[in-house]
Amino acid sequence: MSGRNAANRATRRPNRKSGQGLAELCASMVMIVPMLLAAIDCSYVCIGASMNDLACRDAARAAAAGQPAASKERAATVIKRIYYFNLPMKVRDAIKVDEQVTDVPPKSMGGAVEGTVAVETTIDIYPPFLVKFLGSGKVALNSRHSMPITYMMPAS
Numbered sequence: 001m002s003g004r005n006a007a008n009r010a011t012r013r014p015n016r017k018s019g020q021g022l023a024e025l026c027a028s029m030v031m032i033v034p035m036l037l038a039a040i041d042c043s044y045v046c047i048g049a050s051m052n053d054l055a056c057r058d059a060a061r062a063a064a065a066g067q068p069a070a071s072k073e074r075a076a077t078v079i080k081r082i083y084y085f086n087l088p089m090k091v092r093d094a095i096k097v098d099e100q101v102t103d104v105p106p107k108s109m110g111g112a113v114e115g116t117v118a119v120e121t122t123i124d125i126y127p128p129f130l131v132k133f134l135g136s137g138k139v140a141l142n143s144r145h146s147m148p149i150t151y152m153m154p155a156s
Helices: 002-011 017-063 068-082 130-134
Strands: 089-091 096-103 114-125 139-148
Touching: 017 068, 017 089, 017 114, 017 130, 017 139, 068 096, 068 114
Parallel strands: none
Antiparallel strands: 089 114, 096 114, 114 139
């Protein structure tokens, strides 16, 4: 019997499953790692879009809250002071402010100035992984918000 067992051992194939797990892990990582990096890039773009929308809305609110002649300066101040991110994204300094003043009361009487202010901002997002290698390296997104003017002209 012992001779028979020795013959069976000699004719058996060696166990080749020792490297199969490593090969499967490497094959799956080839697919999982790029998907994970793309998900991180997409999250940067989503965060940037949200930040740009918030910055545009707050700039439009600030632009509509005072004298229409100085609305662009107020909007630019809000963008520069509040929306500095420590992320790879930046709201552009060149913002567009469009005033539509429909009614200005006489200075002697004073009253509410009627109209709207629209602000348009653009953010440049620099995702850290795949977009950098596949394209121009940045994603630019626009946002536009319009607010009614809320300025009361004082009577003189």
